[in-house]
Amino acid sequence: MSLLHTWRWYGPNDMVSLDDVLQAGAKGIVNALHHIPVGEVWSVEEIQKRKRIIEWDEKKNKARDLKWSVVESVNIHESIKKGSAERDQMIENYIQTIKNLSECGVYTVCYNFMPILDWTRTDLVYEVEDGSKALRFDAINLAAFDLFILKRPEAKDEYIPEVIQKAQERFDSLNQAERELLQKNVLAGLPGTTDIIEIEDFRKFLAQYEHVDAAVLKSNLKYFLERVVPEAEKAGIKLCCHPDDPPYPIFGLPRIISNEEDLTYLTSCVDSPSNGITFCTGSLGPNASNDLPGMIKKLGHKIHFLHLRNVQRQADGSFYEADHLTGSTDMYAVMLALVKEVKKRKESGRDDFAIPMRPDHGHQMLDDLKKHVPFAGYSAIGRLRGLAELRGLELGISRTLESI
Structure with missing residues (x-):
C-alpha cells in the first residue's frame, strides 16, 4: 500500500495512547502543540519535546515505530483572516514556527482559513x-x-x-x-x-467580521500565502489548507475553501509545491455538487494530506457522519482516484508519493460508549474501524490495478 496511514493524537493527555495507535496499524502521528496560544512561535525546544514523546518509548528505552508526520494545525491568527494591523507580526511568527518545524524534521503543516470556528455541529x-x-x-x-x-x-x-x-x-x-x-x-x-x-x-x-466578505477573506488568504509559501518552500515545508466545515456560509461568515473553484484559487495564489490542499472528504462531502473523485483527478498533484470520512446528506442541508465506507460519498471512487494519483507520482519520480491519510472522526461505539470523549469524534474504536476499512479498500484497489 502507498498511502501513509496516520492517526490524529491530541498529546499526552489523549484518552488514546500511542501504544493504542500502534495497535490500530498507523505509522504516522498527526499532532499539534495546542498548549501554545495561536499566534505565538513554536520553539524548537517545544517541538523537539513533543517529537521525542511521539517517537521514543521511554519505558522501553527504544524508538517507537511512529513518526510525527503532520502538524494539524498551526492555526492562523484571526488578525490574518481579518487583515488587521497585527497580521504582519503574526505572519512573521508563523514563518518562524514552520522554520522551526523544518529544523526538527516535521515537514507537513495543515491549517484552515475559517473565521472564528474550526467546525460546526449541532x-x-x-x-x-x-x-x-x-x-x-x-x-x-x-x-x-x-x-x-x-x-x-x-x-x-x-x-x-x-x-x-x-x-x-x-x-x-x-x-x-x-x-x-x-x-x-x-x-x-x-x-x-x-x-x-x-x-x-x-x-x-462576529462583529469584528462585519466588513469581511468572501472577496476580502480571499484577498487576505492570498496576502498570507504570498508571504508564507516562499519561506515554506525554502524550508521544505508543505502547507495544506483544510476545507470549510460545513462547506457553506453560516452566521454571516464567509466560506472560501468549499468547492473545486475555491481549491483552484487557493493553489493558484502562489504556484509552489509548498502550497497545497488537505483533501477532507467529510468537509467537502455535504455539498452534493462537489465531485470528489473528479476533484482528485484535477487537483491530486496538490494534495499533501488526506482526511477520509463519510457523511449522509439530507435534503434540507443537514448531514451526519456515517460509517467510512457508507454514506453519500462514493469512497471506492475516492480511493481509486487516490491510488491512481499515488501511481502517477511514483512514475514521475516524486518523493512525496506516500500521501499521509487519516481516518477522520469515527463513531463512538462498543466500550467507548462508556467513556468520556473530550474531543468529539476522536474516540478510539470508531476510528480503528474506519482505518481498517480504508486500509482494506486501498489494498484491494492497489492489488487489482497491479494485476491489470
Missing part, C-alpha cells in the same frame, strides 16, 4: 441506527440557534420563510436544558481545544 452524540454515536449538523437546529439564541440581527434576512418557521417550531419544542446543549454544541468548534466560547464573546467576534 449534535455531538447523535445516535445512528446501530446504536453508536456520531456528529451531526442539523440545518434547522442551526437556524434556531442563529435566530432565537444568538439572535443575530441579520439572520432573519438570510433564511427563507419556510426555514424560519421550522426553526421557530423547533426552538419552541426545546426545553431550557436542550437549548443550552444546542448552544454548547454549536460553540464547541474552537481550534484545538475543548473550551466552549461564551455567546457574548461569539457576538463580539
Whole structure:
C-alpha cells in the first residue's frame, strides 16, 4: 500500500495512547502543540519535546515505530483572516514556527482559513441506527440557534420563510436544558481545544467580521500565502489548507475553501509545491455538487494530506457522519482516484508519493460508549474501524490495478 496511514493524537493527555495507535496499524502521528496560544512561535525546544514523546518509548528505552508526520494545525491568527494591523507580526511568527518545524524534521503543516470556528455541529452524540454515536449538523437546529439564541440581527434576512418557521417550531419544542446543549454544541468548534466560547464573546467576534466578505477573506488568504509559501518552500515545508466545515456560509461568515473553484484559487495564489490542499472528504462531502473523485483527478498533484470520512446528506442541508465506507460519498471512487494519483507520482519520480491519510472522526461505539470523549469524534474504536476499512479498500484497489 502507498498511502501513509496516520492517526490524529491530541498529546499526552489523549484518552488514546500511542501504544493504542500502534495497535490500530498507523505509522504516522498527526499532532499539534495546542498548549501554545495561536499566534505565538513554536520553539524548537517545544517541538523537539513533543517529537521525542511521539517517537521514543521511554519505558522501553527504544524508538517507537511512529513518526510525527503532520502538524494539524498551526492555526492562523484571526488578525490574518481579518487583515488587521497585527497580521504582519503574526505572519512573521508563523514563518518562524514552520522554520522551526523544518529544523526538527516535521515537514507537513495543515491549517484552515475559517473565521472564528474550526467546525460546526449541532449534535455531538447523535445516535445512528446501530446504536453508536456520531456528529451531526442539523440545518434547522442551526437556524434556531442563529435566530432565537444568538439572535443575530441579520439572520432573519438570510433564511427563507419556510426555514424560519421550522426553526421557530423547533426552538419552541426545546426545553431550557436542550437549548443550552444546542448552544454548547454549536460553540464547541474552537481550534484545538475543548473550551466552549461564551455567546457574548461569539457576538463580539462576529462583529469584528462585519466588513469581511468572501472577496476580502480571499484577498487576505492570498496576502498570507504570498508571504508564507516562499519561506515554506525554502524550508521544505508543505502547507495544506483544510476545507470549510460545513462547506457553506453560516452566521454571516464567509466560506472560501468549499468547492473545486475555491481549491483552484487557493493553489493558484502562489504556484509552489509548498502550497497545497488537505483533501477532507467529510468537509467537502455535504455539498452534493462537489465531485470528489473528479476533484482528485484535477487537483491530486496538490494534495499533501488526506482526511477520509463519510457523511449522509439530507435534503434540507443537514448531514451526519456515517460509517467510512457508507454514506453519500462514493469512497471506492475516492480511493481509486487516490491510488491512481499515488501511481502517477511514483512514475514521475516524486518523493512525496506516500500521501499521509487519516481516518477522520469515527463513531463512538462498543466500550467507548462508556467513556468520556473530550474531543468529539476522536474516540478510539470508531476510528480503528474506519482505518481498517480504508486500509482494506486501498489494498484491494492497489492489488487489482497491479494485476491489470
